[in-house]
Amino acid sequence: MDSLITAAARALAAGDPLGALNRVALRDDAPALALRGIAMAQLGDLVRAKALVRSAARAFGPKEAVARARCVVAEAEIALVSRDLGWPAKALDAARATLEAHGDRVNAAHARHLEVRRLLLIGRLDEAERTLSELVPVLFPPASRVAHELVVAGIAMRRLQTKTAHAALARAGRAARHAGIPALTAEVESASLALNTPAARLIARGEERLLLLEEVEALLASRALVVDACRYVVRDAGTVVSLSTRPVLFALARALAEAWPADVPRDTLVARAFRAKLADESHRARLRVEVGRLRTMLRTLAGVSATKRGFVLVPRHAREVVVLARPVEEAHAAVLAFLADGESWASSALALALGASQRTMQRALDSLAAAGKVQSFGRGRARRWMTPSASGFTTTLLLSAPLPTD
Structure with a gap:
């Protein structure tokens, strides 16, 4: 050499x-x-x-x-x-x-x-x-x-x-x-x-505050009943119930947790779970069915009791009910969270990381690009997406030994 x-x-x-x-x-x-x-x-x-x-x-x-x-x-x-x-x-x-x-x-x-x-x-x-x-x-x-x-x-x-x-x-x-x-x-x-910036948002008794990662860790180890909107689960210190494949049930659980210890009117639950502007009898009948399913899913953690105007969450062991949410909640927030690392991503890589189809991911990226929140460069399979403020300097490419030596 x-x-x-x-x-x-x-x-x-x-x-x-x-x-x-x-x-x-x-x-x-x-x-x-x-x-x-x-x-x-x-x-x-x-x-x-x-x-x-x-x-x-x-x-x-x-x-x-x-x-x-x-x-x-x-x-x-x-x-x-x-x-x-x-x-x-x-x-x-x-x-x-x-x-x-x-x-x-x-x-x-x-x-x-x-x-x-x-x-x-x-x-x-x-x-x-x-x-x-x-x-x-x-x-x-x-x-x-x-x-x-x-x-x-x-x-x-x-x-x-x-x-x-x-x-x-x-x-x-x-x-x-x-x-x-x-x-x-x-x-x-x-x-x-990442350890010194807000990692999540706590919603409890009508108030909100940002949490650092170590505060999130302490919360999940506490005796509180947590409706986790980051992972779509309901958990206490010993039990985790996933609702990631049941979006309607999770929407109901979150609405009930945000209002706790008060109840939530039926029309409000219909709007949150079914996105209906006006609740008719068919919506109320469906609400009763979904609340029954939620009771079954959460039976080890909490009950859901009917009140005169709606429903209320009744924890079985916890003394506090809270919601853990992302620091910022908007359309396609998960996509923005990945792009926040400052690197350029292929749409196929984002789809793989988020467990979504590439068509769904492309629609999300196009929507974010139209809003000026992301930008792309390249064409076809070489196309990459990033946040506008990202630096182009790469720090991770540092081979640990000179490449051509034998």
Whole structure:
């Protein structure tokens, strides 16, 4: 390997993509193409980066299996940052196996982290946690330890384990300072903001207030009966009843919880559950049926009693009834929540992450775009969506070892 390739690889490992390009920008050999691709990815030009990395993979000879495997890992990371979550998992797994077989444990671990981050984005927490447990972070260089701890923190935050998340972010911060890469430090600081910004809204006895993530954790561990409008469940400290597939029942439960300890008039319940402006006898008959179904679903947590003007929720064990809602509730709020990470997403990736059809997701994105809340770039399958204020600078593409070395 020549001195320019070595210097460019070191510049990339130190988070200096411009320094790397200064050395290899005019070269078209395989190692230079790979380094140029990673540099362009760090600068945010993901389309060009993907093309360069693919060209590098084709240019490496049949005896350069490790270099080709690293190109596969780099392309997978570009796909992840592009929020193209449908990449071939088998190709990444084969690349990881090749890297492990040739003793490149650092980049093999990097491939494993990419797999875990994808699982985290699409909500498969148990699988992400099992995969992550196979890694030993103390053996990693500082940049790889940052990636590991950020994934640990991401899983902990989604499981509402704020102490674990704080500890992981503290370790990530120390590793980022040790690595001396400003982009990594910025990424840790960005992740830390999630613990210090409102995560949900509490509605109780006619009043509302915002909650931090640790306050949400404390609420769900309390003896209160919580109607959770973030996950569409009703829960107390020991029991969880999912109403995610029963939207009418959940609408009734939420209306009753928001009014507790008072009752809710029948016409109000009809309007909330059936979206009917005027309640006639058929609506009232249907309301009685749905309230009966709600009683059956919530029988271990609460009863639903009839009053002169409507119905009231009667908790069996809890002394308080509250509603936990998203900080901001509007049309397509879940889509905006995913786009708030500052990255560009493919509509197919959003559909996968939210468990919706691609047609439904496209309609939601078109509606948000018409309102000026999201914007897109690219065409066809290369089209990506993001919030208007998002930065184009990519901090996550930092391969943990120089790509072309064997």
